[in-house]
Amino acid sequence: MELEGLRGDRSTFTSVIEACACLPDLTLGQLLHYRMITLGCELDTVLGTNLINMYSRCDVPDKAIEVFDAMHNKSVVVWTAMIAAHSQQGQGLEALELFKRMDIEGVRADKVAFSLVLDVCANLAALAQARILHATVAGTELEQDMVVKNTLVNMYGKCGKLNEARQVFEKMASKDMVSWTSIIAAYAQQGSASAAFELFHAMQQAGEAIDTVIFVKVMSGCNHAGLLKDARNWFVSMLQDYGLSPVNENYACILDLLGRLGQLQDVEDLLENMTLEPDFIAWMSFLNACKVHKDMKRGVRAAQRLVQLNRRNSASYVLLSDIHAVCGKFDAAAKLRRRIGRDCGKKVPGLSWIEIKDKVHKFASGSRTHPRNDEIFAELQRLGVLMREAGYVPDTEVVLMDVEEEEKEQVLCYHSEKQAMAFGLISTPSGTPLRVVKNLRVCTDCHTATKFISKITGRQITVRDANRFHEFKDGFCSCKDYW
Template sequence: MREEGVVPDKVAMVTVVFACAKLGAMHKARIIDDYIQRKKFQLDVILGTAMIDMYAKCGCVESAREIFDRMEEKNVISWSAMIAAYGYHGQGRKALDLFRMMLSSGMLPDKITLASLLYACSHAGLVEEGLRFFSSMWEDYSVRTDVKHYTCVVDLLGRAGRLDEAFKLIKSMTIEKDEGLWGAFLGACRTHKDVVLAEKAATSLLELQSQNPGHYVLLSNIYANAGRWEDVAKIRDLMSQRRLKKTPGWTWIEVDNKSHQFSVGDTTHPRSKEIYEMLKSLSNKLELVGYVPDTNFVLHDVDEELKIGILYTHSEKLAIAFGLIATPEHTSIRIIKNLRVCGDCHTFCKLVSEIAGRVIIVRDANRFHHFKEGACSCGDYCCLATGIRDDIPGNPDENAVYLDPFLPYT
């Protein structure tokens, strides 16, 4: 557009900002931000809110807050965007503080604001706070609860292991239930290994979406975790009969303004030899600090050695190894995963951040994780529900994301 001599207007810039948010490409986000400042575009509620969303989805919630603070005028969507940003970065307390600031400014929340707030509570383990907001939505803010609010609360209770309360809440609902609600509950049943309730949730899910392979895979993973391999085989046979295929797992990393993509066991990258040498070096160092691969996250009836080999080549680990060899020391490594990060990769990222002295920022299908000096921003609370993965090529993988982490803006 610029090469053609056409000068972008605000609408064009908002569209480009939105594209950067979808990509999660920090380098491009910085370039766009610099261009907006050079051309002196007004940071109004439309462009400013889009930029808050962009920086948050690129993994830099601090830059999102800087944009928010620079905005002279804010509407309810601007406030909601910043609350949502804190939510999917696991900073629930900051989301609550910002909500109080919003009320103090005289701005009243809408249903999106409260959905974002409930989501933030869910991902920070703020159970009582979330339940209090949910129960007072109409009385305090004249906002009627819809299925997204119920979904957030089911997820809130489910992550905390309060499955019976979550199921009771679902049964008490007078509004129509959707696949997001049942999916959140099924995910919680998987996390806490409740096969009985999982089967009930899966039955409802398959009535709503019989052609979604993610539902079948999630139930299959639950059976596998319980050692019910015959049931696993039945589910996968059913998938074959209905011609349902998985969405393969991929991880992306941006280096020198170029995106590099990895799948499990990938050997196609030009620097694969160096990547696997780095992984071997990391493995030796991790063993010295007590890391043991958690083979519970490989849900196949195979021997332990093969399971360890599968874990060793998860796409996240390949991307991180590439980041370590392709970027300067002490710089942050940012990766994007199209599925959810398994618990073993979560542990791997924590330890690598410590031994390599790097900040590792992971955007998966559910939220952001910031790893620094051996700890994660989620406090290990959310890794309970990040999903058990099935990453062997040619087998079903978990491709369903039931709670939209970018709730108001996708």
């Protein structure tokens, strides 16, 4: 078109940039953006939103912000696109800030913006802020919206507040598949399997269509509660009574349960006989079980399959190295750990969040940038002494670096979840429960340390990691040390 001398107009730019966002194609998208500038094309809501989406999907957040800042009279759609861009980049705090700024600038949230920000709160477990948001829409049309209600159920569930999730759910005049899925998932995540089962039957009686996702949720409830027999029955029912084909997540529940019980031969048999090709998560779950049950032979086999699937993933090397270490093969373990740095791509940094009053604080592993860093470190040192007296031994095996033992303990101390916990302890009155969110799996040392901290301080500590909820109380964790 360009070659034939036709100049793109606003609608052509709009649709082509939208296409660039879908692909995504940064080169073409950027070219079009520059062309628009040279043509003096003004940014309206649709064009601006498409540009923000395009840059955000192409992983160039700075450019998205540039477009956003350059726009005058931003509508709620533009604000929402920018909030979504931050959220997709894992910048939940920035997304929340932007939502507040939008409110201050007098732009009213619609249901899309509101649901989006509730999802951000859910991911950060920013319960206090979410409750404020919920209160602001109480009694309005927005509160009656099905999408908003479903998002509220999901948010309360992800913050571990089952009663509140249930209240919203029960008050819904009509429920759809998402409503049922959200409430069942809320109970399942907490390991309240029987409540999840009851809701499944209620859903069925209500005449709602049942799909594989519902079975994944119910079976994950079995998994978190350690119910192998039930999980198997649900699996069979899914196939025979509902004629549904299993997905990897259904198998993952059974594999995890078998692994937890140490039935490693059964895990291996199932992996070989699945109707689907086992995915990365399935083999990781097996490798983790091998580590917990100290089975090096099977662990090596699992690791070989993982390497075939995804050579550059550090998590499998970490687990394999751990297996060697727990089996006493320290040289091999060290060798593997060195390979992690060499062969694997960029590691995802460990991040944790904790909400104090109605402000969310973010901590990054190894970073000492929080304004109250000195107090946080002093608290960790104080706890360290008490923990050692109570029998805690730092698990320095999880530190994947060639440093001295003492230094390793220092590194462990700066894991993001420990920093968040220490900050929670010094910022709240004694007895206040703490709720921490972690972006990755919690490491074995932090898990052990949190058990000690819950006992020493008498606090109930909830850690939601990438896998599940851990409820620490009086020296024990609800996952019974299998996660």
